[in-house]
Amino acid sequence: MTPPQRNPEDRPVAALLAPDIVALLVESPADIAAETEEIHPADLADVADALDRDQLQKFLAALGASRAADVLEYMDEEVRTEFLEGITPRQAAELVTQMTPDDRADALEEIDEEHVEEILSEIPKEARQETERLLSYEPDTAGGLMTTEFVSVSADATVEKTLELVRAVARSGRKEAMYAIYTTDENGRVVGVISLRELLAAPTGAKIGDMAWSEVQSVRSSADREEVATVIADYDLVAVPVVSESGHMLGVITVDDVIDAIQEEQTEDVQKFGGMEALDEPYMQIGLVAMIKKRAGWLSVLLISEMLTTTAMQHFDIELQKVAVLALFVPLVMSSGGNSGSQATSLVTRAMALQEIELKDWWRVAARELPSGLSLGAILGVIGVIRISVWQQMKVHYPSFPVGYDYNLCRIPATSGACPAAQIIPHSWMLVALTVGLSLVGIVTFGSLAGSMLPFVLRRLGFDPASASAPFVATLVDVTGLSIYFLVALIVLHGTLL
């Protein structure tokens, strides 16, 4: 027997399961629990996502409350929300009560407030209060990610007693986080941590307080999920405790929730960097209208900002008419600024997300980007000058062009594209090449600086630095880039035509 392989080409077990389960729902719902016992709830959730409300309700009932809660946890958020809003509050309450406190809060978070109130009123008091407390945290913070069920013991407990407690918790079927066990003092403050593995290795008679680590990595309940991810990743933890300002232990965040949070955060960051609002739903599942809403806003804002380029072009209209050749290189120089800005922004937003740099590091970043930008600009400038020189020397002509067209300046506006030989300013193509080359140095330097500073500015203003998208930076740099280009032209071509 070959173990089940996960291969993107032959997707989930669930696709195979679905027809069987639908058949069972009709024929003998009582067998469903036993038949699906060995199947991971994530796979059952894929089946559940595809059922209609009645089928789903029957299916969850057949699974039994505890297993149904597992399946609900893994279901598509939207399908689950719609389902929980569609059944009676009492039915919904029965289902969510079985979920772990953090998953319950996550499930209720999505439901509209009115329904939540009704469902909460049907939940046993203790669980209700706990859920309300969890719902009071921002979903993207440590408080919003944590579960309140964990194993903690007094530092005086023996290893054997602690292990017994852990086994009792495991047997109870409750879903406490238990791969890390915390010792707390009489005030509920964390004073130590021991992993389950270390507990199993510890001599049985020893006191937990002597075996536990006294340096406990923890996060505040208000910590951003990126910070939680950094702590978990840096210290290779299976769970991290969440503490209040005064050091009281409020809950723990387990590594599986952190992975989900990292994936979600990264999806949001990538989409924002692409120049749109985060979709908050898988690409293939979101509705067309919803997707257009998420995309149209930024596109419109960027279009409107980009209209400043038209203003800038109009501002230099006379120069453009006198030296028509300048227009040819507008897209080239502009895009180089956007590209270098996009590089700098991606570097800085990512380093911020990984907590490698803080707000106060802005000048260190600027001090790196200035020489980088100058060097990169110089490289591009040389390439630009070479391109113009080669084309000029090779007299690269296009079929639609009258013979004699080149990058030299013409003393009169050449309406047919050709400049009468007597009006050509000899060797003036070199000035054009110089204009493009110097502009590239200026624009790439400005692009690198602007792109690297934008995330700092956004963070300083209280926005998400990840909103500094590639198109945002490009637009920002386009307008300035155009102005740099024309100013360089005015200086270099001064005394010839301008």
Added chain:
Amino acid sequence: MTPPQRNPEDRPVAALLAPDIVALLVESPADIAAETEEIHPADLADVADALDRDQLQKFLAALGASRAADVLEYMDEEVRTEFLEGITPRQAAELVTQMTPDDRADALEEIDEEHVEEILSEIPKEARQETERLLSYEPDTAGGLMTTEFVSVSADATVEKTLELVRAVARSGRKEAMYAIYTTDENGRVVGVISLRELLAAPTGAKIGDMAWSEVQSVRSSADREEVATVIADYDLVAVPVVSESGHMLGVITVDDVIDAIQEEQTEDVQKFGGMEALDEPYMQIGLVAMIKKRAGWLSVLLISEMLTTTAMQHFDIELQKVAVLALFVPLVMSSGGNSGSQATSLVTRAMALQEIELKDWWRVAARELPSGLSLGAILGVIGVIRISVWQQMKVHYPSFPVGYDYNLCRIPATSGACPAAQIIPHSWMLVALTVGLSLVGIVTFGSLAGSMLPFVLRRLGFDPASASAPFVATLVDVTGLSIYFLVALIVLHGTLL
């Protein structure tokens, strides 16, 4: 006592530790092991990163081989590599032998081949062969991430016997992955899995085979790290077994290594999307020259590709001279194509990374992007038309412009910017607005389609779809966008000036 808080503002314990440890190294190295016993190796690694080679060697020796191996694991890759290359092969071998097989392979991966051979020859035979086997896998695949030390038992073993085995393994100080225990058949194929938590909850007399899950999520050794991350995230696993083509269990990947892999992959993807090679080093640590090398390549390629815009502009030079007003909107229409392309690319590359879409889904994506692009283009087109109409009606003039300048076409080239009243074509600004509006529809649609298809094309050609960067897409769309713009102008303005 408040537990240690992790707060980005008051960085690591390590910064405080460093002077103490340096002092201890001089005064009483023998105390170092005891003094640092409670400190997480990640924090000691931060200290170690800052020491010079002699100090570091002394420090690691003082810690003892096993603890030194832990510290090495967490150290900065470059510092560690330089250190291991700098000491004798025998010394290096002693240190790396204590590391877990996967960390040992990771450490040796970075070292130059000659040194690796010498170090390997000093490692005990069994460990050497294992390391050589691990080194043979690509670092970014499941094989490159896995460790070969895990706990597996026969399905016939009892729960109690298995638990004893687990405790023995934990006590041995070896670092086997043990939060998931696997049952294998006589041929070494995985047939079941039980988590440590489930093992602790299981009735003591039961057979492991009856308690374990028979559906085992596993990955092939050649699986990409993104696929590993998806399996771990979808099923909330603490470890995933790696199997050969024939289903033999080769090793396991633990969740902490997956988190590191996810973070690393994401950093690479963000940097690539920003239009550069992945840095492979933290932004604040990489040298200026190394960073410029990573950035200059793509910038130059993009600049050279963008030169096609110059060609396109030259191609339409006559039109530009006849209808100078067209030049004003070039940056505007071009950038909208790049922006919509960037959105589509970020959506598709991310969905690919999350394994939400596969190569074969290309037409489903195209079928979504076509209507999205048309709708977004229509929205932007309307905004563009409104902008031109409003400016025209309000006669927005700029100080540098002669009175009378507007978006109407002029029958003669107006060299001074002003068009003699008799030469103005009445109401022709509407044609200009129509040109811009229709171009935006065409360009945004094309941008969305091109941006969404590029990752598919790259993957099909064997490249990383994440190389489809925002600047790459923008450049691709710029050239086509310009051509669309001028073609629309030729059609709309046909019979007036063109």
